[in-house]
Amino acid sequence: MQVKSNNLLPSEKITRCAPNFPVSKALDLRVCMKLITNTKDESHATVICKLIRESASCFLCTSFLSADGLEIILPPLLESIKSNQLDVQVISNGEAQYTRPAVIRHLGKVAELKHCVFKDNEKRLHTKLYYFEGPAGYTCLIGSANLTRNGLLENEELSVMYEGEFGSLEHRSIASYRDSLLKQMGVKI
Template identity: 30%
Template structure:
């Protein structure tokens, strides 16, 4: 069932439509996006890169804020993210375990917030719960999330080849 952009908040899980389908639909209809996700696995990058190529043709850009918490993210994940021209990646310091996805649309925003990292198991199979909220731009909750993301962006550093080289040398 297709919901209108400003439908009531709803629970998104992998029980019926998986979380990746929800995120993919938002990506394909957004004007930009910012995600904060602690963990990213290499097996989610091929479908993500396909979507990003489609978005590049539409001049849609996005950002991902992630980190090195528990050394979970493999250097090859960062190397693949660097290859996506319409994506900016920021690296946080310290313990970072957030999972929030914010999508800007023409005159509204959608947020998906919950337990799902950007991993194949989290987005397709695990028992994960996320809440999907859509609201007019500058509504209280999406404004708070946008502010939190802006704070994370300001407190993080850009993913660069030099940063990746240093991380790869020390990663275990």
């Protein structure tokens, strides 16, 4: 696979797919990818908080949302809601052992933030998708880190961060998944 650097992120961009890699599965050439792990120099917390501050809208979907995770992400969320009129949607698991009722109540007190609790008798929400939009395009993280202190800072976690243009194959796929989750929960798109 040939790799070429780009100017969007300090990451790599695929310019040619490996032999026998289905074209429909190939990364769109308008997308940059970077791996995010929790290290002393960079963590899920630093990346997510930075994206919150720079975005016009964000969609945070996680299985586990804890009070200590909320302590990390809520200050930049409130700051950006106030200064940038950030549009925020949060989806978390509805089971009390994953997202405590006190956390749900706390989020409910932030009028500008839309929090949906995923409840499905047949499925458990296990998605970790953090999606952000700005004037130049979208950025999303898809991986293992929950919105807990451990997930954001301490655990060995891995997420793939994509940055790309609206309308790219990846953007359409991610936005479609996000919209399907919201529709399942009765949110009008």
